[in-house]
Amino acid sequence: MDLVTATADHVRAQCEGESSGHDWWHIHRVWRSAHALCDAETGADRTVVELAALLHDIADAKFHDGDExxxxxxxxxWLRSLGAPEETVRRVAEIVANVSYKGAGVADKVTSLEQRIVQDADRLDAIGAIGIGRAFAYGGWDNxxxxVPGEEPVLHATTxxxxxxxxxxxxxFHEKLLLLGDRMTTDAGRRLxxxxxxxxxxxxxxxxxxxEGQA
Ligand code: ADP
Ligand code: NI
Known part of the structure; x- marks a missing residue:
């Protein structure tokens, strides 16, 4: 089996039915968007993009004592267990390490074209109708x-x-979702x-x- 198929099967088995926002269908949408962004950009390594899209949420700092x-x-x-080339392992791991949003006051670290593609694909799934659905699903899941009416938006300076x-x-919405439009780094991602x-x-x-009872 090739690396991408083996990884897709593994990730699906790990996160099927998850309910905090990292279920298989989130991964699936990010994988598909990353594919589409690859078509729009020239020069991206597709295997690296696909593997990173599939693995980007495989373990989350917020469920591991903040271990980023x-x-x-x-x-x-996982990739080493499949015997993947060390250069592929390194490039995928670098994307996974730098993909996530770390706060309104924390700048993104751009490391490669492949990372920009996976990051934009992940962010597209955090906004729009799907993003609204995921935010409220996460809110319910996390109590x-x-x-709270009258509350001013709070933006944090550190991760x-x-x-x-x-x-x-x-x-x-104020500390992340509405800010993502200006944090996209591919042209197609920015448009969408x-x-x-x-x-x-x-x-x-x-x-x-x-x-307010006005509609
Ligand atoms: P990702 O990197 O996959 O966008 P996160 O791990 O930051 O995701 O969050 C998973 C989903 O839950 C996203 O849709 C995100 O916007 C949402 N989410 C994360 N934190 C909160 C929060 N504090 N309130 C509401 N939704 C949240
Ligand atoms: Ni994600």
Missing amino acids: TIGAKTAAA RQMH EAYRAAKGTTINH AAERIAYMEAFLERFHAEW
């Missing part, structure tokens, strides 16, 4: 309040503060994100109008 290296380590161990915060789901951001802005306007 756990994802890359787990991905590398968060949906919204530790961002991870530790227990804000509302509406706050998550603009549409999805506009959709979320309209959703929030409607949400607050209904909350």
Whole structure:
């Protein structure tokens, strides 16, 4: 079996039915979007992109005492167990290590074209209609309040503060989702994100109008 198929089967078995936002269908959508972004960009190594898309959420810092290296380590161990070339292991692990959003005040670290593609694909799945669905699903899963009226958006300056915060789901739109449009680094990703951001802005306007009894 080739590396990509073996990895897809493995990841699917690991995360099928997961309910905090990293279920197989999230991975599947990111994999497919990453494929599409590869078509739009020239020069990306498809195997590296596909493997990283499949493995990007294989282990999450927020479920491992904030260990930000756990994802890359787990991905590398898996690929080595398949006998993948060391250069592929290194490149995939580097993407997994740098893909995630670490807070409104924390700059992204861009390491390669392949990383930019996987990161944009992952971020597209955090915004738009799917992103709204995932945010509220996560909020319920993590016992968060949906919204507290009158509360000003809170943006965190460090990864530790961002991870530790227990804000509302509406706050998550302000501290992450609405900011992702300006954090896309591929042209196709940026275009798709603009549409999805506009959709979320309209959703929030409607949400607050209904909350106030004005719609
Ligand atoms: P990813 O890197 O796959 O976008 P995360 O691990 O940051 O994801 O989060 C998984 C999903 O849960 C995403 O859709 C994200 O926006 C959502 N999410 C993460 N943190 C929160 C939160 N505090 N409130 C609401 N949704 C959240
Ligand atoms: Ni993801």
